[in-house]
Amino acid sequence: MKPLITSPTFFIGKEANDLISFGSGQPDLPPPDAVFSILPHYHDFKYGLIQGQTNLRTALAKEYPNASADNFVITNGASEALDLSFRFLAQKGEKILLPRPYYYSYPYNAKYVGLETKFYDLVNGKINLDNFAENLEGCIAVLINSPSNPTGTVQDVDTLRQVEKLAQARGVYVISDEVYKDLIFDRENYLIRGDDVITVNSFSKTYAMCGFRVGYLYATNPEILRYARNVKTHTSMNTNILGQEMAYEATKVPRDYLEKQVAIWQGRRDLIYQGLLELGLELNKPEGAFYVFPKMQNSNKVVNDLYYDYNMVTYDGSWFGFPDHVRFSYALDVEKIKEGLSRLKQYLAKNPV
Ligand SMILES: Cc1ncc(COP(=O)(O)O)c(C=O)c1O
Numbered sequence: 001m002k003p004l005i006t007s008p009t010f011f012i013g014k015e016a017n018d019l020i021s022f023g024s025g026q027p028d029l030p031p032p033d034a035v036f037s038i039l040p041h042y043h044d045f046k047y048g049l050i051q052g053q054t055n056l057r058t059a060l061a062k063e064y065p066n067a068s069a070d071n072f073v074i075t076n077g078a079s080e081a082l083d084l085s086f087r088f089l090a091q092k093g094e095k096i097l098l099p100r101p102y103y104y105s106y107p108y109n110a111k112y113v114g115l116e117t118k119f120y121d122l123v124n125g126k127i128n129l130d131n132f133a134e135n136l137e138g139c140i141a142v143l144i145n146s147p148s149n150p151t152g153t154v155q156d157v158d159t160l161r162q163v164e165k166l167a168q169a170r171g172v173y174v175i176s177d178e179v180y181k182d183l184i185f186d187r188e189n190y191l192i193r194g195d196d197v198i199t200v201n202s203f204s205k206t207y208a209m210c211g212f213r214v215g216y217l218y219a220t221n222p223e224i225l226r227y228a229r230n231v232k233t234h235t236s237m238n239t240n241i242l243g244q245e246m247a248y249e250a251t252k253v254p255r256d257y258l259e260k261q262v263a264i265w266q267g268r269r270d271l272i273y274q275g276l277l278e279l280g281l282e283l284n285k286p287e288g289a290f291y292v293f294p295k296m297q298n299s300n301k302v303v304n305d306l307y308y309d310y311n312m313v314t315y316d317g318s319w320f321g322f323p324d325h326v327r328f329s330y331a332l333d334v335e336k337i338k339e340g341l342s343r344l345k346q347y348l349a350k351n352p353v
Pocket residue numbers: 025076077078079080103145148149177179201202203204210214215
């Protein structure tokens with residue numbers, strides 16, 4: 001009996017022979033060698049600072065204008081930074097505005113802290129400012145995710161400036177989930193800043209360090225930082241200190257490491273985008289991250305069929321609040337992408353969508 005696949009939990013961490021996984025959003029390319037170089041000499045084992053190791057926070061402060069180490073709390077991946085941010089916001093109001101399609105955890109982040117959700121619908125992956133402004137009414141906060149998971153879209157700089165202004169004028173907090181900020185191909189991104197902005201970031205994607213669980217929250221508002229430190233004291237305590245030392249090594253890696261990674265992602269993006277177009281699918285060209293999100297009717301059936309009959313992992317758009325679309329993560333090598341496209345072609349020949 002084959003269980004119906006209804007959530008990404010079924011796939012996370014799954015490996016098998018001949019499986020082509022366009023599933024999980026984790027880079028297949030390894031982290032920079034430097035992150036492993038400390039291992040032979042590493043011997044710390046005691047509790048660390050709740051807000052994170054000073055060397056790592058000091059290094060991060062160099063990446064943000066006028067920042068100091070005190071503006072950061074190092075977290076168990078961006079996931080914990082999101083959770084802490086949602087908890088903070090639940091103390092401040094009742095409703096949060098989320099993008100749709102969304103990264104599948106956001107509605108759960110809201111639910112677990114008792115925040116109601118409202119959605120602004122992305123149009124071909126882009127924010128529509130009228131719809132955005134209308135929906136902002138009555139919300140304590142809004143979440144921005146550019147580049148986006150699952151669409152790979154990068155928002156226009158002008159739009160993001162408008163969003164920043166609107167939120168400021170209405171006294172609304174912004175969570176800016178920037179985990180893909182270093183993985184952009186076609187154009188500039190704009191990183192939202194301000195007193196009521198909580199920036200969430202991670203070493204998972206930029207440095208391919210997902211399993212080490214190191215992320216961070218950056219804010220200028222001391223109330224947010226104090227709250228995050230206090231909650232963390234009683235929930236997870238310090239983030240893994242070895243992971244933090246490895247992340248610190250990653251901050252020292254020359255910029256050309258990232259440029260080389262981005263060139264590889266871009267080549268794969270071009271390959272899968274073109275391949276899906278040639279199969280007759282309708283999709284937007286992603287500008288960042290490592291996802292494509294074509295339209296495919298009955299997406300849950302597609303995901304189940306592709307897994308059970310073609311040994312291929314894909315994610316149902318419904319999990320991102322956007323049915324009749326399927327997310328393909330192209331974090332896998334070119335030969336596997338080609339093989340996946342070929343299996344998809346066979347599937348589509350029998351099951352047009
Ligand atoms: C948009 C977005 N935010 C946050 C996360 C969580 O990342 P982390 O591994 O740092 O917890 C992910 C992971 O896929 C993501 O896509």
